[in-house]
Amino acid sequence: MPSKETSPAERMARDEYYMRLAMAVRERASCLGSRVGAVLVLQDRVIATGYNGTPMGMKNCDEGGCDRCAHPERYPAGQGYDACICVHAEQNLLLTAARFGIAVRGAVVYTTMQPCFGCLKELLQAEIEAVYYLHPWQPPAHLQEQYERIQQAIPHGIRQVNIPDDRIAWAMPRRVAAETGHAAPPATDAE
Ligand SMILES: [Zn+2]
Ligand SMILES: [Zn+2]
Numbered sequence: 286m287p288s289k290e291t292s293p294a295e296r297m298a299r300d301e302y303y304m305r306l307a308m309a310v311r312e313r314a315s316c317l318g319s320r321v322g323a324v325l326v327l328q329d330r331v332i333a334t335g336y337n338g339t340p341m342g343m344k345n346c347d348e349g350g351c352d353r354c355a356h357p358e359r360y361p362a363g364q365g366y367d368a369c370i371c372v373h374a375e376q377n378l379l380l381t382a383a384r385f386g387i388a389v390r391g392a393v394v395y396t397t398m399q400p401c402f403g404c405l406k407e408l409l410q411a412e413i414e415a416v417y418y419l420h421p422w423q424p425p426a427h428l429q430e431q432y433e434r435i436q437q438a439i440p441h442g443i444r445q446v447n448i449p450d451d452r453i454a455w456a457m458p459r460r461v462a463a464e465t466g467h468a469a470p471p472a473t474d475a476e
Contacts, residue, residue: 300446303395310334316346317354320456323374323396335377375404405435415441
């Protein structure tokens, strides 16, 4: 969180503290794709938390609730989020705040994955000041330029917080599988 009188060490400690909270929130994510947790921080206080998954009252993603997550081969990577019923962690942050009437203007977001194109524009429009993420996310090539423009409009920008993640294989099974050459665990036992 940007402020004037903090030393780099203090800022690092704070970034790590909030990122570890986001990682703890992530444990509740039930999405078959990447599992993401996020916290919304205003004036050094957590005001909302969010993780990704299907909306309340709907079948969980890991029980086959989301077609896109259950059948990633039908949708290009990084795209088709509009066809996904899973609500992203950052969206859930904003929606939780909305549900309880909590103002988010000027808050900062700590999220375990760099926001996707859709989330980033929503965070910008909610007047979020800064975004800190753990794992990078690459926008599809045709959205790269627009993504960067949105990124530059976030007042204090978006930046990676580098801390070890011993849950990465669980949180990002497909990415880890792609990087190691090992097959990802089956998405669902239906089909
Ligand atoms: Zn899902
Ligand atoms: Zn998103």
